[in-house]
Amino acid sequence: MKRLTVVLVAIAALAIAASGAAVFAQAEKAPGVVILKGAPMGGVKFDHAKHAKAVGDKCDTCHHASKAEMPAKTANQKCTDCHTKVAAAPMKTKLQAAFHDPMAKKGLCIDCHAKDEAKKAPVKCADCHKKENV
Ligand code: HEC
Ligand code: HEC
Ligand code: HEC
Numbered sequence: 001m002k003r004l005t006v007v008l009v010a011i012a013a014l015a016i017a018a019s020g021a022a023v024f025a026q027a028e029k030a031p032g033v034v035i036l037k038g039a040p041m042g043g044v045k046f047d048h049a050k051h052a053k054a055v056g057d058k059c060d061t062c063h064h065a066s067k068a069e070m071p072a073k074t075a076n077q078k079c080t081d082c083h084t085k086v087a088a089a090p091m092k093t094k095l096q097a098a099f100h101d102p103m104a105k106k107g108l109c110i111d112c113h114a115k116d117e118a119k120k121a122p123v124k125c126a127d128c129h130k131k132e133n134v
């Protein structure tokens with residue numbers, strides 16, 4: 001009995017280690033530019049490199065840690081995999097809310113942009129959402 005338990009624990013530990021390594025080895029490097037689509041006013045071009053000065057290597061400023069309600073499959077997984085147009089339970093934060101509130105006065109992207117003293121970071125709808133971003 002005891003030996004069986006030891007073997008089972010060892011197998012479980014190996015399985016966890018293997019899946020963990022497989023999961024977090026992928027999707028580590030930040031892509032240059034990603035275009036987020038869906039809003040009727042047009043897509044939003046997000047440039048990791050342009051944000052390097054503001055956030056450094058702190059990826060978790062935006063790519064938050066895995067949460068129990070919907071655990072992450074990879075490190076830095078796409079926001080849009082989990083935050084969808086309409087939030088379906090157990091999710092509460094819909095696509096828009098992951099980035100900003102309805103009037104774009106607050107939220108992950110806006111809070112920081114509003115503080116940018118150089119005023120290079122956009123806060124107006126049309127400075128992020130552009131029809132040409134397809
Ligand atoms: C200021 C916010 C922000 C920061 C900081 C940030 N990212 Fe991102 N990242 C995004 C957004 C937004 C996307 C697009 C997500 C989507 O398409 O749903 C993205 C996408 C990605 C993707 C593509 C995921 C996929 O499967 O296509 C990877 C990989 C990634 N980021 C890695 C990183 C790494 C590594 C860092 C740190 C060096 C980093 N990111 C820092 C906002 C950020
Ligand atoms: C693997 C799924 C998953 C991915 C990928 C993901 N999130 Fe989340 N996010 C969650 C869950 C689960 C919550 C907590 C429940 C809720 O608010 O819906 C959450 C909550 C949030 C919140 C609400 C505040 C908070 O921290 O509770 C914001 C803002 C947010 N995410 C932004 C983002 C952004 C931006 C990205 C991409 C850079 C992202 N999320 C990627 C699952 C995910
Ligand atoms: C920690 C601060 C911070 C956060 C968080 C942040 N930004 Fe920025 N963003 C900046 C700064 C600073 C600039 C100005 C960069 C420059 O041009 O020097 C900028 C510029 C931009 C620009 C205009 C530059 C370009 O690519 O043409 C866009 C679009 C943008 N951010 C989108 C986003 C989105 C979308 C998010 C949320 C996923 C986000 N940002 C989150 C600080 C931030």
Ligand code: HEC
Nearest residue numbers: 036037038039044085096099103104109122123124125128
């Ligand atoms: C800092 C950049 C930024 C600014 C400023 C901004 N947005 Fe967004 N918004 C985003 C990103 C990124 C998304 C997620 C991608 C998408 O849905 O297009 C988003 C999503 C949305 C959505 C959800 C679309 C959907 O598919 O469900 C709406 C609606 C929206 N924004 C409206 C606005 C309005 C109205 C304003 C101005 C009051 C505004 N946004 C300002 C970046 C921005």
